[in-house]
Amino acid sequence: MAAKIDLNDDSVVVIVGSGAGGGTVANELAQKGIKSVILEAGKVLSLDDIENDEWAMFSKISWLDKRYSKGSWHGAVNHPNLPAWIVKGLGGSTVHWAGVSLRYQPHEFKMKSTTGGIPGANVADWPISYDELAPWYDKAELKMGTTGAVTGMDHLPWSADFKVLAEGARRIGYSKLTAGPMSINSTERDGRPACQQIGFCMQGCKIGAKWSTLYTELPRAVDTGNCEIRTDCMVLRVEHDKSGKVTGVVYADKDGNQHKQKARVVCVAGNSIESPRLLLNSESNMFKDGLANSSGQVGRNYMTHMTGGVYATMPGKVHMNRGTAVAGIVRDEAHHDDSRGFIGGYTLEKLALGLGFLSAFLVPGPTGWGRKVSGAMEKYANMSGVWICGEDMPQEINRITLHDSEKDQYGLPVPNVAKTDHPNDTNMRNHAYQQMSYIYNALGATEIYNLPAYPASHNMGTNRMSEKAEDGVVNKWGQSHDIKNLFVSDGSQFATSGSPNPTLTIVALAIRQADYLATQLKKGEL
Amino acid sequence: MLYDLSAVKRQFRETVPIADFKLTRRGLLASTAFVALATATAVGPTGAWAAAGVSADQRLTLIRMARDIYPHEDFLPDGPYVTVVDAILKEAEGNDETRKLILDGLADLEARAQKIHGKSYVAVADANMREGLLRSIELGGFFQKVRGGLLFGLYNNKDLYPKFDYDGSSWEKGGFMDSFDKIDWL
Ligand SMILES: Cc1cc2nc3c(=O)[nH]c(=O)nc-3n(C[C@H](O)[C@H](O)[C@H](O)COP(=O)(O)OP(=O)(O)OC[C@H]3O[C@@H](n4cnc5c(N)ncnc54)[C@H](O)[C@@H]3O)c2cc1C
Ligand code: SF4
Numbered sequence: 001m002a003a004k005i006d007l008n009d010d011s012v013v014v015i016v017g018s019g020a021g022g023g024t025v026a027n028e029l030a031q032k033g034i035k036s037v038i039l040e041a042g043k044v045l046s047l048d049d050i051e052n053d054e055w056a057m058f059s060k061i062s063w064l065d066k067r068y069s070k071g072s073w074h075g076a077v078n079h080p081n082l083p084a085w086i087v088k089g090l091g092g093s094t095v096h097w098a099g100v101s102l103r104y105q106p107h108e109f110k111m112k113s114t115t116g117g118i119p120g121a122n123v124a125d126w127p128i129s130y131d132e133l134a135p136w137y138d139k140a141e142l143k144m145g146t147t148g149a150v151t152g153m154d155h156l157p158w159s160a161d162f163k164v165l166a167e168g169a170r171r172i173g174y175s176k177l178t179a180g181p182m183s184i185n186s187t188e189r190d191g192r193p194a195c196q197q198i199g200f201c202m203q204g205c206k207i208g209a210k211w212s213t214l215y216t217e218l219p220r221a222v223d224t225g226n227c228e229i230r231t232d233c234m235v236l237r238v239e240h241d242k243s244g245k246v247t248g249v250v251y252a253d254k255d256g257n258q259h260k261q262k263a264r265v266v267c268v269a270g271n272s273i274e275s276p277r278l279l280l281n282s283e284s285n286m287f288k289d290g291l292a293n294s295s296g297q298v299g300r301n302y303m304t305h306m307t308g309g310v311y312a313t314m315p316g317k318v319h320m321n322r323g324t325a326v327a328g329i330v331r332d333e334a335h336h337d338d339s340r341g342f343i344g345g346y347t348l349e350k351l352a353l354g355l356g357f358l359s360a361f362l363v364p365g366p367t368g369w370g371r372k373v374s375g376a377m378e379k380y381a382n383m384s385g386v387w388i389c390g391e392d393m394p395q396e397i398n399r400i401t402l403h404d405s406e407k408d409q410y411g412l413p414v415p416n417v418a419k420t421d422h423p424n425d426t427n428m429r430n431h432a433y434q435q436m437s438y439i440y441n442a443l444g445a446t447e448i449y450n451l452p453a454y455p456a457s458h459n460m461g462t463n464r465m466s467e468k469a470e471d472g473v474v475n476k477w478g479q480s481h482d483i484k485n486l487f488v489s490d491g492s493q494f495a496t497s498g499s500p501n502p503t504l505t506i507v508a509l510a511i512r513q514a515d516y517l518a519t520q521l522k523k524g525e526l
Numbered sequence: 527m528l529y530d531l532s533a534v535k536r537q538f539r540e541t542v543p544i545a546d547f548k549l550t551r552r553g554l555l556a557s558t559a560f561v562a563l564a565t566a567t568a569v570g571p572t573g574a575w576a577a578a579g580v581s582a583d584q585r586l587t588l589i590r591m592a593r594d595i596y597p598h599e600d601f602l603p604d605g606p607y608v609t610v611v612d613a614i615l616k617e618a619e620g621n622d623e624t625r626k627l628i629l630d631g632l633a634d635l636e637a638r639a640q641k642i643h644g645k646s647y648v649a650v651a652d653a654n655m656r657e658g659l660l661r662s663i664e665l666g667g668f669f670q671k672v673r674g675g676l677l678f679g680l681y682n683n684k685d686l687y688p689k690f691d692y693d694g695s696s697w698e699k700g701g702f703m704d705s706f707d708k709i710d711w712l
Contacts (some may be wrong), residue, residue, distance in 0.1 A: 032597055049697065052694065052695035052696055052697055053694075053695060054682075055678070055682055091553075100611075109708075114656035115680060157707055158707060159706045159707055160706065160709035163707070163712060164709065167712055193699075196697075196700060196701030196702075196703055197701045197702045197703050197706040198696050198697045198698075198702065199693075199696055199701070199702060200697075206697040207697070241641055273681055302565055303656055314711075315711060316709070316710065316711030316712070317691070317709075317711075318709070319691075319693070319705070321665060321692060322693065322696075322702035322706040323702055323704055323706030323707070352691065354694075355681050355682070355687065355692040356681055356682045358681075359677060359680075359682075360684070366664060366669075366670055366673070367664055367665075369595045369596060369664070369673050370595070370597070371597050371657075373596065374596040374597050374598050377596075377680075377681060377690060378598065379692045380692050381691035383689070420540055433649075461568035467650075471644050489587060507528060519545070
């Protein structure tokens with residue numbers, strides 16, 4: 001029973017984006033009887049739209065509105081208009097995500113205290129601790145169906161591909177080798193089937209074994225009768241009154257017609273490029289540098305994780321495409337130990353790429369051709385590889401800004417997305433390349449390929465949370481320091497990136513935020 | 527030095543021998559398939575490419591170039607490369623911009639081949655020399671047009687998946703439940 005909410009209903013929560021953050025907040029609020037409208041820029045998607053074809057899915061559901069890659073990372077040259085790989089569609093990037101659901105380690109919430117700070121980086125402590133978040137992590141794992149102790153669901157069985165990585169890792173003395181935690185059902189659970197090892201998890205799970213807001217949070221929110229979802233609706237700006245409280249949002253529908261949806265509270269969850277962009281685009285006489293930006297931190301500290309890839313040709317067949325895309329994780333370098341030449345840690349995540357993506361990303365960009373690429377492709381079935389995912393240094397120069405003159409199809413300034421390695425990032429990546437070369441050589445690999453970062457799938461930090469208003473954009477509830485009825489509900493709240501993939505933490509924060517919102521609304525505080 | 531990057535390079539060198547020159551020397555005329563194609567296309571200008579104002583020789587140059595961009599000597603026949611080239615020429619037939627890109631690009635490539643090797647591109651026998659010529663134009667629109675077509679035509683081509691021992695779509699077969707964990711050499 002879908003709610004029908006009037007544009008002038010100013011008692012509702014307006015949620016921008018239907019992905020991990022937005023979808024979760026909406027369902028949590030709906031279950032508590034709080035009405036909301038989700039405005040989603042992308043179109044309706046369903047399991048019928050999902051194909052086992054990398055480029056077909058990429059073109060079907062990626063966010064392809066104009067963006068510019070800036071900074072010194074190779075993507076500024078090789079992916080000039082694709083700084084990030086994010087979904088524009090119902091369910092957001094949870095349609096494409098792989099499902100890795102690691103918790104942040106306690107010290108990863110306190111990197112400033114742990115390290116004493118890092119020159120050139122804007123390292124900060126989160127205004128919350130692991131212990132505070134732990135119960136919310138439990139709820140998130142139960143919601144998402146994360147394999148492991150909390151749900152009691154076993155990790156998925158090891159694929160041939162993960163056995164290869166794990167064996168190499170074992171040979172160099174590693175021992176933290178697991179096929180999870182993943183938010184993929186290893187048994188039937190919560191109305192969704194067990195994984196059938198179809199592969200192509202990052203093109204969308206055809207059977208819904210992998211958690212996505214598309215077929216969990218969103219329909220459940222709608223079913224309560226408390227939530228209305230409007231797709232093909234791009235929010236253009238957030239509006240406010242003279243007192244500085246937000247009053248609603250202006251959005252463009254499929255036909256380009258503009259509407260204003262009034263709101264009591266606005267939750268921004270457009271992922272870490274669009275969320276700060278929306279706040280910057282909402283500048284006014286009262287808030288000249290954009291909404292919620294008295295600290296000047298909106299759009300800054302853009303983090304993507306320190307990433308890279310290593311692929312290698314094995315002496316025998318692997319068929320990495322068979323089974324879950326991320327079939328296992330090596331966590332022996334995930335701890336903090338600065339004797340390795342960098343602070344923070346990284347994981348090595350088994351990542352299967354199909355023929356299409358591997359050919360494009362083995363040597364990315366215009367120079368990615370020749371015998372090196374074609375020779376590798378001939379050995380596709382023998383290939384195995386990992387994605388390196390590590391703590392990324394927050395830097396003020398890494399930021400989302402608005403283009404001076406160029407506008408997108410909605411008439412909004414195109415975003416510039418700048419990313420430059422901090423020396424810590426470079427050192428960590430090189431360390432990972434070195435360790436992977438040991439691992440693959442221990443297996444008798446005949447060729448090893450080091451890949452630079454892909455367009456960012458993890459995007460964080462551009463509306464960071466902080467204890468003090470002058471240091472960040474939102475408080476520990478994701479509530480704007482400047483405007484109390486404006487919330488940020490996605491990964492842009494992260495103060496630092498940690499090494500784990502972000503979504504479990506986004507969902508834990510979103511559940512916690514919805515709980516806080518409900519209490520505050522009841523108290524009449526918002 | 528807290529960790530040893532030279533280890534990466536050292537290991538890399540040990541495990542990745544620089545290209546096998548005997549293989550890469552294989553020139554244009556050593557490929558029998560290509561000779562057959564050259565003969566067949568020399569018969570006369572037919573098809574879309576002719577309508578695009580491209581001569582049989584120029585089409586052949588494009589095919590040679592395509593084979594040089596993603597070389598698969600004995601692994602792939604000419605067919606998939608020809609399909610990609612002809613699709614570009616088909617586009618050129620109806621699109622002035624593409625036609626100009628192709629014709630100007632070919633003229634430029636020929637001029638470079640003449641200047642450096644004193645012969646036309648297809649007559650440069652050493653594959654490494656031809657790669658060198660292509661490297662000099664790789665950032666241009668002409669080269670990238672052909673490369674882009676190939677990336678899709680070779681590696682996103684379902685007909686060629688079996689050649690690469692790649693399974694492609696699996697959901698309609700119920701996934702890889704029977705095979706995903708099988709490995710016999712570890
Ligand atoms: C290929 C891939 C693999 C990944 N694998 C993992 C993994 O294994 N583990 C993990 O933790 N994370 C993974 N991620 C990351 C994960 O998907 C994201 O962290 C997560 O989805 C982010 O949630 P979000 O709510 O911030 O944004 P999203 O989920 O991206 O949702 C944002 C939504 O907002 C909409 N939107 C944006 N701006 C506007 C606007 N102005 N008006 C209306 N709507 C708007 C967008 O269309 C989108 O639907 C992966 C991502 C990708 C792409
Ligand atoms: S491997 Fe499992 S989780 Fe991944 S897409 Fe297939 S069924 Fe879904």
